[in-house]
Amino acid sequence: MARSRGYKEEHQLCCAKTKAATPSRTFHITFRKTLNPALSAGAMRRPQRRAVAKQSRAKDGDEIRLLEAWIDAGKPLPGTKPPPPSEESSAANARVRARDVVAKAAAGDYSDYGASTRFDELPLSKKTKDALRKAGYKEMSEIQRAALPHALCGHDVLGAAKTGSGKTLAFVIPVIEKLYREKWSQEDGVGCIILSPTNDLAGQIWEVVRKVGKHHNFSGGAIVKRTGIEQEKERINSLNILVCTPGRLVQHFDETPNFDCSNLQILVLDEADQILDKNFKSQVDIILSQIPKARQTLLFSATQTKSVKDLARVSLKNPEYISVHEQASTATPDNLEQCAMIVPLEQKLNMLWSFIKRHLKSKILVFLSSVKQVKFVYEIFKKLRPGIPLKCMHGRMKYEVQQAIVAEFSESTSVLFSTDIFARGLDIGNVDWVVQVDCPESVAMYIHRVGRTARYNKKGKSLIFLCPEEERMLEKLKATESKIPISVRKPKVEQLEQISQNVAAVLVKFPNLQQLGKRAFVTYLKSVYLQGDKEVFDLSRFSAESFAAYASSLGLPVTPKIRFVSHKKNVSKKDMKDIDVKQMKHKAEVIEIKPQVNRDMLADDGPDDDILYPKKPNTDANIYDGLDDILSPKVPDTEPEKIKELAARPLKKKKLKINMHRPVGTRVKYDDEGNAIDPLASLAEEVGPEDVIHKDKILQRYAEMLREMQEDDKEDKAQHKKSLHEKKFEKKMKLKRRRQEETDAVSDDSGSESDRNQNMSSKGKKKYFNNSDDDEGGAAKGGDLLAQQEALALKLLGKMHD
Numbered sequence: 001m002a003r004s005r006g007y008k009e010e011h012q013l014c015c016a017k018t019k020a021a022t023p024s025r026t027f028h029i030t031f032r033k034t035l036n037p038a039l040s041a042g043a044m045r046r047p048q049r050r051a052v053a054k055q056s057r058a059k060d061g062d063e064i065r066l067l068e069a070w071i072d073a074g075k076p077l078p079g080t081k082p083p084p085p086s087e088e089s090s091a092a093n094a095r096v097r098a099r100d101v102v103a104k105a106a107a108g109d110y111s112d113y114g115a116s117t118r119f120d121e122l123p124l125s126k127k128t129k130d131a132l133r134k135a136g137y138k139e140m141s142e143i144q145r146a147a148l149p150h151a152l153c154g155h156d157v158l159g160a161a162k163t164g165s166g167k168t169l170a171f172v173i174p175v176i177e178k179l180y181r182e183k184w185s186q187e188d189g190v191g192c193i194i195l196s197p198t199n200d201l202a203g204q205i206w207e208v209v210r211k212v213g214k215h216h217n218f219s220g221g222a223i224v225k226r227t228g229i230e231q232e233k234e235r236i237n238s239l240n241i242l243v244c245t246p247g248r249l250v251q252h253f254d255e256t257p258n259f260d261c262s263n264l265q266i267l268v269l270d271e272a273d274q275i276l277d278k279n280f281k282s283q284v285d286i287i288l289s290q291i292p293k294a295r296q297t298l299l300f301s302a303t304q305t306k307s308v309k310d311l312a313r314v315s316l317k318n319p320e321y322i323s324v325h326e327q328a329s330t331a332t333p334d335n336l337e338q339c340a341m342i343v344p345l346e347q348k349l350n351m352l353w354s355f356i357k358r359h360l361k362s363k364i365l366v367f368l369s370s371v372k373q374v375k376f377v378y379e380i381f382k383k384l385r386p387g388i389p390l391k392c393m394h395g396r397m398k399y400e401v402q403q404a405i406v407a408e409f410s411e412s413t414s415v416l417f418s419t420d421i422f423a424r425g426l427d428i429g430n431v432d433w434v435v436q437v438d439c440p441e442s443v444a445m446y447i448h449r450v451g452r453t454a455r456y457n458k459k460g461k462s463l464i465f466l467c468p469e470e471e472r473m474l475e476k477l478k479a480t481e482s483k484i485p486i487s488v489r490k491p492k493v494e495q496l497e498q499i500s501q502n503v504a505a506v507l508v509k510f511p512n513l514q515q516l517g518k519r520a521f522v523t524y525l526k527s528v529y530l531q532g533d534k535e536v537f538d539l540s541r542f543s544a545e546s547f548a549a550y551a552s553s554l555g556l557p558v559t560p561k562i563r564f565v566s567h568k569k570n571v572s573k574k575d576m577k578d579i580d581v582k583q584m585k586h587k588a589e590v591i592e593i594k595p596q597v598n599r600d601m602l603a604d605d606g607p608d609d610d611i612l613y614p615k616k617p618n619t620d621a622n623i624y625d626g627l628d629d630i631l632s633p634k635v636p637d638t639e640p641e642k643i644k645e646l647a648a649r650p651l652k653k654k655k656l657k658i659n660m661h662r663p664v665g666t667r668v669k670y671d672d673e674g675n676a677i678d679p680l681a682s683l684a685e686e687v688g689p690e691d692v693i694h695k696d697k698i699l700q701r702y703a704e705m706l707r708e709m710q711e712d713d714k715e716d717k718a719q720h721k722k723s724l725h726e727k728k729f730e731k732k733m734k735l736k737r738r739r740q741e742e743t744d745a746v747s748d749d750s751g752s753e754s755d756r757n758q759n760m761s762s763k764g765k766k767k768y769f770n771n772s773d774d775d776e777g778g779a780a781k782g783g784d785l786l787a788q789q790e791a792l793a794l795k796l797l798g799k800m801h802d
């Protein structure tokens, strides 16, 4: 294995800020030059530089020998845990003690480091210790005290500790130290892979690696979406530490020529239980098949996997099971105050709004179950302006945008609406509240979500809304084995602000939000339907009325129609690609949800996928009571002709007529971007965003609209009737004239030659003297004219013969 240790470059693939600051060097950050002035290449002449490098290598070699001896001599016995820290020693004493420990080790007197409480008492390189000190890390957390001694001496570790307890340092420090002691260099290629379930978390872990390893000479980076795969391919083989999601790594195994991990020293799985679950299974299997079995493996999570099968897959060798909080009375941080509220589905939005309005000075993280819901609630609340900045984050956003939002959220007091993309691992400072509007998929997910607050000795609060139909989740959270100290609070109905009318008004003003609202409704039901834990998530437990009321609470005038299609279990998604559509239909099993009262709310027919159909408005919906006929005017069944007539009417004509007869002030209006504004939007515009649009006003406006439509319709009919009448009259006249001509022709056939001439002349006469009163005099005049013409003709003939 190559052991050369020249100047190396740090590849930084993810940090947006740094990249922006160094546009000419998008990939390479020579932080060694900038952060370690003693080694600054530009400042030294070549011979001097070589001498310094040689000196430094020698120093490193000595240190490595010392560290290896110390690690070996003072290593903790397998299965041992550190004793509780003694309280008598002050911080000043601790520093002196740490210096003594290092001095003794240098003299060959190696202490047992398994009981250390501070980073500087551990057998770590000076570069790492310096970086830790500068970053403000001095005292070790419980998981760090327990895991670091075992990890440093090369054991496989399966670590579990509460959220926010410092697990990241517990695996980053051993990674850096291992590569340092192995004298790892750029030429040695990939020495460590850290797998994380999301790109954001990978980026965050990479930041910690950078912080701790800033005096070392390793290359590495977070392989995230930001950099194109082509750029990564060029450099990935020269990176020593890769932080990435399993998917991205597999992509490189598939696509990058000569991508080689055969030298891998250490594999880390952060959020190990998630990475080892079925969603990542195929990817993790590929990764495990491509890396050497002789390696160190570290698995960390707040909710650790206990499945022997899972662990067997990663082939741990005599692993140390370190669960520092196993004996603790709670599975969640001690400084976290947790409460739950039973909130009916249709009141969730009102409850969330009321909560936000009462905590305008807090940093609040809100979890919703789908991207559509996050977008919808964010857009609606933004329009209603609660008085605190709002942000939203979900997996469909670009990585850079997500990073920017996380950065903004960590710095300001605001509300962030998020999907579970934010639930695990992300470390945002000072989140005051975590609010779970939608039920988490499991107790473990609950623990991860609430763990975004009360991090590392800080205080935090959490609140979860559970529908009465989901009360089983509350039982699970309260169960002794879950160890979650959660109290149930009754919502204060008098403090609950009802915003359904405002939401409805916003939807009227912004019709695209109506579509989003429908989708939010559908995806919520879908997410409940798809959840595995049927004890908690069971759509059949919800009544049809509660779905209708929920749709109303989202401001939807009509309840979207939905049906679920499930495919037989033995058909995998992959197989389905090969099956033709007809076959698939046979394999599909339509799951019908039969509402008890409003039968057509969840319909059982329609195309294959979930499709939204506008339905009859809710009969019991709060703000739209009595608006059924106005929202979807019905043409009575007794008038089929009328329907036909309306259907046959040319569209263009109809449009013109409506415009012509529309009362003044009700013409179509356009906004600044040239989009037509919905007629009701002007109503929403008239009131301020914080004002309530009252039910009476909406009713009044709908009634006006109906009246206008009826008037237009009347006018239309009258016009149509008139034009039909005119056409009919014209047709009649034409017919009459033709008949007259035919009669005239018949009488001509029966007449003499002179009569015919006379008739012809009368036709000609008709042409010029089209007055029926002159008919008689005209005929007499016509006779004279003929005599004159005959006389003239005879005269001409006579002249010719002469």
Ligand SMILES: Nc1ncnc2c1ncn2[C@@H]1O[C@H](COP(=O)(O)OP(=O)(O)OP(=O)(O)O)[C@@H](O)[C@H]1O
Binding pocket: 136, 137, 138, 139, 140, 141, 144, 161, 162, 163, 164, 165, 166, 167, 168, 169, 301, 302, 424, 425, 426, 427, 451, 455, 456
């Ligand atoms: N020894 C330490 N001294 C001071 N702060 C620390 C120490 N260790 C970790 N921290 C800080 O504690 C916070 C939480 O750490 P970290 O993100 O590693 O927690 P975690 O256990 O991985 O949480 P999660 O389970 O949510 O991923 C971070 O802001 C980190 O900087």
